[in-house]
Amino acid sequence: DADVTQTPRNRITKTGKRIMLECSQTKGHDRMYWYRQDPGLGLRLIYYSFDVKDINKGEISDGYSVSRQAQAKFSLSLESAIPNQTALYFCATSDVLADSYNEQFFGPGTRLTVL
């Protein structure tokens, strides 16, 4: 079984709809991250969380919100989806013991299309 899972894997939605992407991990890691990947732009950080009570904005947090429901679960929400949020979204985890190295373990990705 995969250590980091994302649901759904693919989603097509319409402009203005609320969307939630979910991430679960069985690695026991405290740190979780949400990234989006766009062709030609690479991966960019949306939000990250060091534990349930610690949520931080990343480079491109506008238009997104997150919820860390438990150590193992980190959800990303688009309150009112817009077409330029069409992208591939990745969740990742890392172990606080990794400290400065911050090796990250990625989920399989969610392909989101906003029409």
Added chain:
Amino acid sequence: KNEVEQSPQNLTAQEGEFITINCSYSVGISALHWLQQHPGGGIVSLFMLSSGKKKHGRLIATINIQEKHSSLHITASHPRDSAVYICAVSVRGSGGGADGLTFGKGTHLIIQP
């Protein structure tokens, strides 16, 4: 903000060739990562390094901290090496732990039989 530049953006080579992908960054880092992304999207970590050189099978990664530069080499390349290779850096955050990674745009490698 750290800028991460990779070159080349695209690379097509013949099976067996020696491959080099380069990465440069603009500010000090705690570690540099090389990641591999196959068609279909999955991302896996190949290397993390903060100094010197690491080798896994046919893959070699080097870093020069003074020059803020890293290279990923593939020896005896094979079609199954075809993938996007991504350089990323991590920087120790103000909270004492590492914030998220900053990524290069990736190098799309195709190895032809």
